[in-house]
Amino acid sequence: MAKPSLPLLTTVVTTAIVVCRECLSGYDVDSLSHVVGLLDGYLNTFSSNWTVPRACNAGLSLRALEYLTTRDPDWGDGKDAAYVAVTKKSLHVLKWLNECYPDRTSSEACIRGAARAAMQAGHAEVARELEQKLKRQRLE
Numbered sequence: 001m002a003k004p005s006l007p008l009l010t011t012v013v014t015t016a017i018v019v020c021r022e023c024l025s026g027y028d029v030d031s032l033s034h035v036v037g038l039l040d041g042y043l044n045t046f047s048s049n050w051t052v053p054r055a056c057n058a059g060l061s062l063r064a065l066e067y068l069t070t071r072d073p074d075w076g077d078g079k080d081a082a083y084v085a086v087t088k089k090s091l092h093v094l095k096w097l098n099e100c101y102p103d104r105t106s107s108e109a110c111i112r113g114a115a116r117a118a119m120q121a122g123h124a125e126v127a128r129e130l131e132q133k134l135k136r137q138r139l140e
Helices: 006-023 029-043 052-058 062-071 079-087 091-100 108-120 124-139
Strands: none
Touching: 006 029, 052 062, 052 079, 062 091, 079 091, 079 108, 091 124, 108 124
């Protein structure tokens, strides 16, 4: 049996959250947060199989990355994710990391490592962009 697509999973999880919030509100749903968590864990088969770094490694879509980071905002630093994004030619992931999580990918070591990986992978333009980012940071 094929796994449901991300939109279907999102719809199912959203439906469960709405039902819990709207139908159980008269029953002090806040005291049942563990039940909501268990329902979510049961219904949400997508994020239980993915972490943000693994999704970056696989080059998943921006929608999937945003979904995962919403569920796990403390997913860690972006150093390894940025490096892997460059080496796997998932440049959309690198751009997303730099735009949405600059605090996790803006260390000099992270930028230099990603630039080096970009050069080795034959992405001279990406390497130049990363070096420009590093220069701008130094001026700030």
